[in-house]
Amino acid sequence: MLFPTILVGADVNGRPNYCTVGACGVVNLEPMLYVSLKETHYTTTGIKASGFFSVNLPSPDLAEKTDFCGVVSGKTTDKSELFIPFYDEAGRAPMIQECPINMLCKVTQTILLSGFAMFLGEIVAVYADEKGLTDGQIDPVKINPMVMMYPSYFELGKVVGTVFKDGNDYKKSLGI
Amino acid sequence: MLFPTILVGADVNGRPNYCTVGACGVVNLEPMLYVSLKETHYTTTGIKASGFFSVNLPSPDLAEKTDFCGVVSGKTTDKSELFIPFYDEAGRAPMIQECPINMLCKVTQTILLSGFAMFLGEIVAVYADEKGLTDGQIDPVKINPMVMMYPSYFELGKVVGTVFKDGNDYKKSLGI
Numbered sequence: 097m098l099f100p101t102i103l104v105g106a107d108v109n110g111r112p113n114y115c116t117v118g119a120c121g122v123v124n125l126e127p128m129l130y131v132s133l134k135e136t137h138y139t140t141t142g143i144k145a146s147g148f149f150s151v152n153l154p155s156p157d158l159a160e161k162t163d164f165c166g167v168v169s170g171k172t173t174d175k176s177e178l179f180i181p182f183y184d185e186a187g188r189a190p191m192i193q194e195c196p197i198n199m200l201c202k203v204t205q206t207i208l209l210s211g212f213a214m215f216l217g218e219i220v221a222v223y224a225d226e227k228g229l230t231d232g233q234i235d236p237v238k239i240n241p242m243v244m245m246y247p248s249y250f251e252l253g254k255v256v257g258t259v260f261k262d263g264n265d266y267k268k269s270l271g272i
Numbered sequence: 273m274l275f276p277t278i279l280v281g282a283d284v285n286g287r288p289n290y291c292t293v294g295a296c297g298v299v300n301l302e303p304m305l306y307v308s309l310k311e312t313h314y315t316t317t318g319i320k321a322s323g324f325f326s327v328n329l330p331s332p333d334l335a336e337k338t339d340f341c342g343v344v345s346g347k348t349t350d351k352s353e354l355f356i357p358f359y360d361e362a363g364r365a366p367m368i369q370e371c372p373i374n375m376l377c378k379v380t381q382t383i384l385l386s387g388f389a390m391f392l393g394e395i396v397a398v399y400a401d402e403k404g405l406t407d408g409q410i411d412p413v414k415i416n417p418m419v420m421m422y423p424s425y426f427e428l429g430k431v432v433g434t435v436f437k438d439g440n441d442y443k444k445s446l447g448i
Contacts, residue, residue, distance in 0.1 A: 124295070
């Protein structure tokens, strides 16, 4: 299976902490994301305490540090100085300046699943690096996020289709 | 945000139906996937009735048909002959022969979220095309799944890192 590569940020015991997960995505058409973390994870403690988490999309230049955040726990290693954090007044979770996209999420529901806490979060703030935009819109190629498909991280490759266009073209070709 | 591009398969009223979603992923370390679909979707009816769905990973040669399945509802268009379906005795959901990876999932929990049904499914059967394997392991480059990041579908690009290796190398470089 393939996953987005994202860094979850949370303040834990008053310090920024980050954790890499593939268990992140959308669940409906609301501005909402989920992240799912082991209940025993250090980051989980912080999200439970603050009610906020951030979702940050690292580009390939951060591959090493990103994988590091999936390997090493904040319980044993202070990761607070690994990135430059910044905050939004809407809620307390560190966002990563080096990542071209940051989303601050407010927990609206927590679902427990076999030792994991699945946090559903309303997106309350979005930051996008201007360098990642084309005509004011997020440009996937400029953002260049990483895809995780074991055993590798990949950057985006060639465009192979256009969402909601190719299907309509195909529909027309069928005469429906 | 970026998403995996997957085709959800379900029998609806006795016929195979398919729906394209980005709302699919993992939630814990169990062999389990979720898909989230509008409660009013045609496919949703089928999953509720049968208790099974399939997750199929299309490659770029299926980009048009894949987008079509996200544009057109089974309510108005019979999609049963769009792909060659096959079934597993573990449960009743159509899998797509043209896709290099197919996973049959048995619904274990349904969570309702703002008009969407999030189906959590235990993976009860996996099919992988031999052409997608290297030394018996799934090879992401050979599978060549599509990533959805609006407004485009992308194929996988260059390998930019190795999961659980780069982080350990970085850890060593820090002397921890």
